[in-house]
Amino acid sequence: MGRDEYERRMMRAGRAAAEAGLAGLIVTPGPDLVWLCGYRPTAVTERLTALVIEPGRAPRLLVPVLERPDAERAAGAGALTVAGWTDGADPYVELGKWLAPQGRYGVSDGMWALHLLGLQRSVPGGGYAALTEVLPMLRAVKGAYEVERLAAAGAAADAAYQDVLGVRFAGRRERDVAGDLARLLTEHGHSQVDFTVVGSGPNGANPHHEAGERVIQDGDRVVLDFGGLKDGYGSDISRTVHVGEPGAEERTVHEVVREAQQAAFEAVRPGIACQDVDRVARRVIKSAGYGEYFIHRTGHGIGVTTHEPPYLVEGEHLPLVPGMCFSIEPGIYLPERFGVRIEDIVVCTDSGGRRLNVTGRELAVVA
Known part of the structure; x- marks a missing residue:
């Protein structure tokens, strides 16, 4: 510029x-x-x-x-x-x-x-x-140049996710997989890596768990949440994978979160209040019986930082307008057991929402 x-x-x-x-x-x-x-x-x-x-x-x-x-x-x-x-x-x-x-x-x-x-x-x-x-909306509405920068950052994060699916999870520490994510983000053009959450097994029930020394085991659910800056604009993506074949309950919880994320995405349109997008996602999870386990807002704005207005949360009455970019990231966190989160960056357009992350949101099985 x-x-x-x-x-x-x-x-x-x-x-x-x-x-x-x-x-x-x-x-x-x-x-x-x-x-x-x-x-x-x-x-x-x-x-x-x-x-x-x-x-x-x-x-x-x-x-x-x-x-x-x-x-x-x-x-x-x-x-x-x-x-x-x-x-x-x-x-x-x-x-x-x-x-x-x-x-x-x-x-x-x-x-x-x-x-x-x-x-x-x-x-x-x-x-x-x-x-x-x-002035909460000073940087909230992005121009076309900014949207495309965010799209490029999202594509790089998508590529890092696709690549990390091919690494070994079982028998390695969370911090080892976090290192893989940081390396892959850099290889795909990020100049700055801001966070690499790897929450395995019960650690996945902590939305902001910092990758540590826990050794990932066969049968673990692993929450991955990572991002940073590429050409000055942010990426932020979450996917949840399973080490080996998942059980029925794990598949069910993942599907509830996927449906909530999809419903919230479909609700995006100019004029809808930020809190109403949050309500849509929360309604799906509550109807499935997991309402008390969705413990954070549905989304946050993103731009030259990874967290900025607007916030998709109860009490935020500001309407969406074209050019606003934000995450949609509902989750379910079962204490001492596992967590599931699915997150995409979305931009509001004249006709609805446009996803800036396009990798699959289905439950991926890793080794």
Whole structure:
């Protein structure tokens, strides 16, 4: 992407800030900064870096003077003013000169407390709110370029899954299979691997189990959940496999989850509330008698990070609109026994949902 796209994003963010009644946005290093202007500092330290976007004004980026050359080379730097502050100066005083004295600003969710407290000290009349609270949809609606980046990341995760089906599971540690997944994601183009959940047997009943020393056994159900970044955009896929032939109950639970995932996918359309997609998946699982064992939301947004708005969860009334990308990942977790989760990334289109993961959702048998 070039300067023009970043300029459009910053202008859109300024308009969104005005519509939300904000004086502007203060964005520190993290996914919002990368998305808005393409700048990712080589090292995030205690030195303040902050992008200020205010309605009707050109955006400005304040950086440590020693990092100014790097900032000026960022893809979107031509659409903003870059200023530097020197060691020994108070960067919060410098930043405060740019801000409305009584203004309320949206700030990055990940802004260090050190920086927020510094701002409060230098601009005591200002107010601050987390971006997710005041502008939850800032990055939620993707353009065609972003959707295709996400599709490419999804295809790479699909390829990694297809390949891992051919590795040996029985007799190996969970962390060994997790290593296979990380290697395969990298081989298929990921620059960053964020997570490789491998939950075997009873460990699969913990949705966020970290792969450990447990040796996978014949007869185990294994939950696989893995993803990362490819060309700056995220992948996230879950499939559940069985080591050897599964029993009747295991097949039944897997089929209930598959049906719930399919029903939720079919419910995707513009205008439906996020919580209603969650309700569709939950209804299928509850009707089968496993309602108490579905213990997390149905989905989360994805983009330059793997978890971001929108969230498919009870109480979220925001409607889906074309361009929103999110996971659909119902699950059933039977304590001390096993778990099942099936997850695809889906984009809302004018006519319904489009899956960005296309590998089979049937129960796969591995050795």
